[in-house]
Amino acid sequence: MSNSSRKHRARRADAAVRGTQHLANRLRAARRSVRGLDATLRRPQTYPHPAGRIVRIETHISVVYLAGRFAYKIIKPVAPGFADFTATATRARCCEAQLRLNRPLAQGLYADVLPIARHAGVLRLGGGGPAVEHAVKMRRFDEAMLFSSLAANGALTPGDIDGAARRLAGYHLRAPRNAPSSRYGGAAVARTQIETIIAALRTNCSDPAVPGIAAWCARQLDALAPVIERRRTEGFVRGCHGDLHLDNVVRWRGDIAMFDCIDFDDALRWIDVAADVAFLVMDLCARAEPRLANRLLNRWLETSGDYAALSVMPLYIAYRALVRAWVACLKAGHLAGSDVTVPQRALRYIEVARAQTQKPGAVLLLCHGYSGSGKSVASRALADLCGAVRVSSDAERKRPRPAPDAPTALGAEHYTPGARHAIYEHLLQLACGVLQSSHSVIVDATFLERHHRGTFFALAERLGVPVRILDFRAERAVLEQRIEARQKGPRDLSDADTATLARQLASADALTPAEQALTLSFDTAVPMAAFESAAFWRPVLELMQPRMDAGAAASPATCKT
Template structure:
């Protein structure tokens, strides 16, 4: 276990300074208890020395191979550890909610017994208090000390997607996730930063973000309510960021969920994704952030959640900004620490502004036979550019109730690729693309698009939304197409089920682009790397120019 200093603990810090209830006796008893528990003999396993780490709401004792977390006897409005019964309950809750993602770390709740002079873990005697027992690990295991990789990002995406998909939704008659419950902490962040910092530079930027938050809330109000009705509010982790993810035995493990306030974890799953993607963006790893978003969405199918993703990313950036603002004003802070917190405050406000910035959405569709490189190119593009990647192979299976890694039976294959299912798939892709574009994200629709009638659906969509459209037409020699299809099928790790028979059928029904479509097309031969490199440079430059033009117009309209 490691020691973290979260926004919630810092919030507690400010509360303690002004609203700490008279608990001198309970805190004195805790002090004596901790003195006793710093003796190695207090533990039922080998301990050489005990190290104590104290936060504003808890104390962690590092003893041998384990860590013991005790809760301070405090009552602070949003948490209540004032009685031994409350502390026991919160210890049990901490173990319960964290075992969902980190069962290997959380050993259970243990009793502290004996008396204040000779207290010990478990054994005989009167129960004095309770603690959460955890498996101890090095701080170097945290993702904040680890180089992020594509493989690690993919693992985390799978963990989060599977975790969220198994959670029950909040009851509709509960107050969890109501629009007002979503807005309230956002406004609290703004007010706390305003109160903590009188710097005109900071206040001006906070005021701009506050205006954007109010405006976005009004626009998103029906969407927030619809997501609640659709079951997007679930008992999540509540605090997923790099500092709460550790590599244990080579596997990422998400721990330290928020146990003390259910409102902080009964949230939209997109808010959880927003925190981690914002945190990764803060490191400058934009490609990995985009990869995480795309992989999570592919696994969950929650493309409609993109409508609120920026909203929650800005909120999460302000939570971090608030942390620095509170620390900036705390007593006994050195000048170096104050400077660091001021710079951190500015950095997170800048990050919030970056999350607000919108690109003009555009619609890209592929065109080409199986094995021509559509999906490979899609993965490359969606890391280098702000694109959402949707695949017909994935969505076709989702419509049929098949998981992405299932290899269909011959009967299922006939059903998957018959005329009716193909039509349904393209209609579904159109709906998904519409949701993504409406949320102001560009989208790459990865499908063969062999028939003109399917391409026409997306030309109509582009006209409806008022966005540019591009066709990426890919080709490769027939022997290479066949070799790629068979190699992918043998590997068995991709959602595509295309085989030699399907490839041959595609050739028979292939409809080349017509003269009108040709005007919007870029033609690539994927076995020629120079073609790909030139195309990547072209599309990146084109999207960048459109983004600059959009934001210039936006800035002009504000002035």
């Protein structure tokens, strides 16, 4: 080694030592500045309202004090590696950012930021004088209503999932798009983030599946780089929540609130909306029923209309799962060189990531039936059960305002032959994109005209995927009864009335013998609970299961109509 090289290495070593010493000094000074703070916030008399018994909850960067009807969160003077909170001003800015950034999704949970000042040697919450610390004041909620608690107790409902999907999709549609850096959410940043977490996980986790997942992620990053960049330039990188696991979502005041977003790292918050929803989909896969994860994704897609997000969804789901696996290892003390067994929660997340590398081959399913046949309700239940993506003619016709705030009925101009053909062409394009992303698709439309069925059969042949018609049947009296009940009930996406049904019955093209050979028939004159059963859908599920090993090898075709 040359003298210059040795000198350069020595200078770098000296700089590293000095940096470590400076950090240690900052940490000591920061801790001195808040001495006595924890004891102060543990005392009920500190608070300007009845506080009762104080409950203290600590994480790696914050402490929360539950006091009566409120919770007070402070940021600890720490430097955990991904951020430096040793300066009082930095912690104050983070508190203000938490208040500002969380309010759109948190449904009134965030109340204020209060200074904590030292007066005559005594720390006071909200007092005058120079602040030594700041606390985020939040309205307290029942921890049993957290999605994580509900999931653990089997109490997370489809209604909870629908509420979360609507809230998140609605926020994403309005979220800020003026990222502070044009790099955020791009392919290079995504690669760095994913490779960093994989490197950390491989250091701290000996699970044999990790190397294979890492290799798959590398291939996906190469293949999807143009797609990620295109979505960035098209405006899908927005100011997102960034940390949407089940512990940060709660059932509150008859709605769903999402809190504790990323506020300290712009690169982790300014992300593709697909990466944001992927976090919650992933955590539902790991900690709840898979059908709830499927439901969330489908409801988010239907509300947002962003079906193109499916192309990057498996990569982002795997990435989010690896992040949570790493966090689980750290929380369990499973560090490099440790003999501690990999924690069960980390293994669950690693399995979710591994499952993304083995997506089943895609299948095209076409709903067929008259208005009132139950195909919309049934196909939603099937999509939740099997993980297919459902696209709906009623929802797409009324985009961008699907239920529940869609108008009760569209004008007649939306149902002319030309408009009807146009919506089928649109559904064809959506189905093509979904299939190319290796997801199965259920197209919910009447498909009463042979021409429309033919274009979708041609698509399946072009892409090399199986296609089936799902024929939903019920007696005419049942169809009419359902339509009349729907018109009297809450708003519905369908505008069909009994006159529409009469026209359908008079003009529908019968299924050809070739089509009948690819048709699975379902009697929908059954209790709606039957749609939730795997037994009801056995022929469809048997069709889809053998496709488990076929999807990865299929080469994408070009979507043409």
